[in-house]
Amino acid sequence: MRSPTSFAGVGIGLRREHEQQLPSLARELDFLEIIPENYVGRGGRGPAMLHACAARWPIAVHGVSMSVGGPDEFDPVWIDDLTELLDRVGAPFYTDHLCYSTIAGITSFDLLPLPFSEEAVEHCVNRVRALRDRLGRDVVLENITYYSTMPGAEMEEGAFVRAVIERADCGLLLDLNNVYVNARNHGRDPLEVLWALPVERTRQIHLAGFWPEEGRLIDDHGAPVDDAVWSLYRAAVARLGPVPTLIEWDNRIPPLGRVLEEADRAREIQRSIARLEVRSA
Numbered sequence: 001m002r003s004p005t006s007f008a009g010v011g012i013g014l015r016r017e018h019e020q021q022l023p024s025l026a027r028e029l030d031f032l033e034i035i036p037e038n039y040v041g042r043g044g045r046g047p048a049m050l051h052a053c054a055a056r057w058p059i060a061v062h063g064v065s066m067s068v069g070g071p072d073e074f075d076p077v078w079i080d081d082l083t084e085l086l087d088r089v090g091a092p093f094y095t096d097h098l099c100y101s102t103i104a105g106i107t108s109f110d111l112l113p114l115p116f117s118e119e120a121v122e123h124c125v126n127r128v129r130a131l132r133d134r135l136g137r138d139v140v141l142e143n144i145t146y147y148s149t150m151p152g153a154e155m156e157e158g159a160f161v162r163a164v165i166e167r168a169d170c171g172l173l174l175d176l177n178n179v180y181v182n183a184r185n186h187g188r189d190p191l192e193v194l195w196a197l198p199v200e201r202t203r204q205i206h207l208a209g210f211w212p213e214e215g216r217l218i219d220d221h222g223a224p225v226d227d228a229v230w231s232l233y234r235a236a237v238a239r240l241g242p243v244p245t246l247i248e249w250d251n252r253i254p255p256l257g258r259v260l261e262e263a264d265r266a267r268e269i270q271r272s273i274a275r276l277e278v279r280s281a
Contacts, residue, residue: 007058070100113146140171158196171203222251
């Protein structure tokens, strides 16, 4: 087991399209993030490339199938295998989504929204506490994109996310693309949606691109970060400081250099805000 490794700055996702180039990369890069479902129980070149990358950079671990808010019991075999991976790469915490994706043993292969209700809050809080105990480290939850509000809602999204995060005493993975997409799709002000979330508990930020489709925005991680999302990022960094930030690009993946350009832009925003704060101090 590696000692937990803290990370800072700006990172990118470790994707198969780029993994052979990364170990010898000369450009600035602060950390990598992996999807554990791509590594747990899998052989081949993936684990070897992960080992090579972990020798150079801190590794964040971001799950997509835990179904934190779902009704099914957590799979104990999966939890044990995931814990071994987290230990092996020295991940300081585990991130996943405030949603459900599995019901009655059937996986949707999507991140489905929960009803914004008090009952759902209590259910999620108990699940997060149990998961944290099993993994032996903090759990950090991401605000998801949702395209319709589930029946039974008793509160707005921000109040729901805040209630879960605060009562479970866990961190927030602040996805700013999701903030913007939700705001646009539901006719709300993006800054209002942003500040309604428990941003003071942010442990990491995600930035990604969206796709317009039939009057809606689709969170598909297949495009550059939009200028409107960059504006939200500047506002978030100005309030929160240089939170570790990840560029997510999972579809229509461009050459590695293009993804690193997005990371460079995020890093320069962090540094420019820091310079302004020093001058005004």
